[in-house]
Amino acid sequence: MRKIAVREVYVGRQPIVDRELTVLGYELLFRHGPHALRAAADDDRATGRIIVNTFAELGLQRLVGSRLGFINVTRPFLVGTLPLPFAPADVVLEILETVVIDDDLLDGVRRLRAGGYRLALDDFRADDAERVRRLLPLVDYVKVDVLDQSPSAIARSVEYCRKCSGARPPALIAERVESLPVMRDCVNLGFSYFQGYLLGRPATVSSPTLSPATVTCMELLNRLAKPDITYDELEEIVRMDVGLSYRVLRAVNSAAAGLVRPISSVREALVLLGHRQLRAWVLLMVLADASDIVEEQLSVAMTRARMCELLTAYLPGANPDAAFLTGLLSSLDFLLGVPMTEVVARLPLDDTIARALVDGEGPLGEIVRIAKAYEVADLETLALCPVDLADLAPAYLNALAWSMATVGEAVTA
Structure with missing residues (x-):
């Protein structure tokens, strides 16, 4: 007998906090099961599932309350090939480190900003600086990967962000913060927000759906x-x-x-x-x-x-x-x-x-x-x-x- 799909939908969420540990928002992550620790893929299908699961299944309010929802998006969503069928008020679009940055991408980001969307550059490191130089003035947040980096390497990333961002520098988010010493270093370097296992591991929320x-x-x-x-x-x-x-x-x-x-x-x-x-x-x-x-x-x-x-x-x-x-x-x-x-x-x-x-x-x-x-x-x-x-x-x-x-x-x- 033929079957019609009914399944549980899953979304992982990890908090992003400020210096007083007040939650700014949650990064929303696709999960293929209740015990999954990471997404099965960072691709258009995973982004599509996050959007559908978040907005048409679980509801953004249930996942983030009055906070922001940070959602990883791939190139087709940024240049307009695939749609973003939600209002910009409560979300931040994270531009993955794998996205090719060219004129089409920059034009798409400008259109999204003009439409009221906030954007974040994900997983930034100083050795990636030249690739993202033209993108930095267009984003609201830069997430710097601080895991296994020395304070001097993290400082170079911070300095480059500030130098290339123009009159409106983005807020800096230290991601993959896993120890108190790293957290202290990031505070001293001027980071405004923090994300990582030290502050909260991703928690999975689920709901049955047809x-x-x-x-x-x-x-x-x-x-x-x-x-x-x-x-x-x-x-x-x-x-x-x-x-x-x-x-x-x-x-x-x-x-x-x-x-x-x-x-x-x-x-x-x-x-x-x-x-x-x-x-x-x-x-x-x-x-x-x-x-x-x-x-x-x-x-x-x-x-x-x-x-x-x-x-x-x-x-x-x-x-x-x-x-x-x-x-x-x-x-x-x-x-x-x-x-x-x-x-x-x-x-x-x-x-x-x-x-x-x-x-x-x-x-x-x-x-x-x-x-x-x-x-x-x-x-x-x-x-x-x-x-x-x-x-x-x-x-x-x-x-x-x-x-x-x-x-x-x-x-x-």
């Missing part, structure tokens, strides 16, 4: 490339994939989207994101996604969502779009293996939908209760429902047929 089917993401990207695409068409695609629906909602709720407000339908989430942001997120999802859920479980979730939508014809006061979304989300507790209260806390849902999911309140709560009862042949509950049993059977069969066709399309590629 991965959208790659074929669905690719179809959505293809449609988004068309200038005359409508939100009706986009909604039709997103509704086919429970994992994609979940991530779209999370993206709206993240700081990346720039706003937090209650959502009552998939369509409303798409409108709030907009074509450009949606395209950026979907591209990163494809890049990031390389414990599975059995296809049958996904089929149950989609059948329930469709049945909830159809039941609005028999229950006044319930919107079909809201019913579909509520039915879809009502399956996430068993798909993700987390309580429904936690699922709802992660998403920017309208109060009516949230109460329906957690407490079974209102018309939407009643619709979900009926759909669940029909799934398991709970005759006692069905006997009390306001919909005639003769109408439930065709609604369920209609929903089942739609679900089988939809899930079949999503997993065959």
Whole structure:
């Protein structure tokens, strides 16, 4: 039987502190497992996973609170080949030491600075000075690798940074600080911030998530490339994939989207994101996604969502779009293996939908209760429902047929 991916997402975070040990921010690091000590790769895929995991899964607030998030980025993200679909307010983009510095890179950095992004040069040493000379005046922070370096070598790095940075020298961060003597030397040399095992080892934060089917993401990207695409068409695609629906909602709720407000339908989430942001997120999802859920479980979730939508014809006061979304989300507790209260806390849902999911309140709560009862042949509950049993059977069969066709399309590629 084909499977749909469900997995834990992991992000490591290591504090960066000032001289009083107050936290400036956290460097966010891709982790492939709960016990991993370092990233599996420093590449575009790892950067894509960090962005997706941070902004569309765990949430930046959960990882850094009111502090800054330092994220390693590779060349394609700096020159604009790959998108950065989040606002610049709470992040610092770290330029890796492996990035080739040329005119295209410098132009990309200038565009990012003009857009409000802060940047840091990572892993600087004095012997790398000539390579980064043109970049130094454009960054806000320089991270100097002080491990196994003498005080005189560290001093040369500091002096070069100050000499080449122009009128606005960057703040210096000593990284890989692993002993008190090194920390004291760095303070005396004028470093403002410090990072390393002495001050805190990377801690890993995790959360379960559903991965959208790659074929669905690719179809959505293809449609988004068309200038005359409508939100009706986009909604039709997103509704086919429970994992994609979940991530779209999370993206709206993240700081990346720039706003937090209650959502009552998939369509409303798409409108709030907009074509450009949606395209950026979907591209990163494809890049990031390389414990599975059995296809049958996904089929149950989609059948329930469709049945909830159809039941609005028999229950006044319930919107079909809201019913579909509520039915879809009502399956996430068993798909993700987390309580429904936690699922709802992660998403920017309208109060009516949230109460329906957690407490079974209102018309939407009643619709979900009926759909669940029909799934398991709970005759006692069905006997009390306001919909005639003769109408439930065709609604369920209609929903089942739609679900089988939809899930079949999503997993065959």
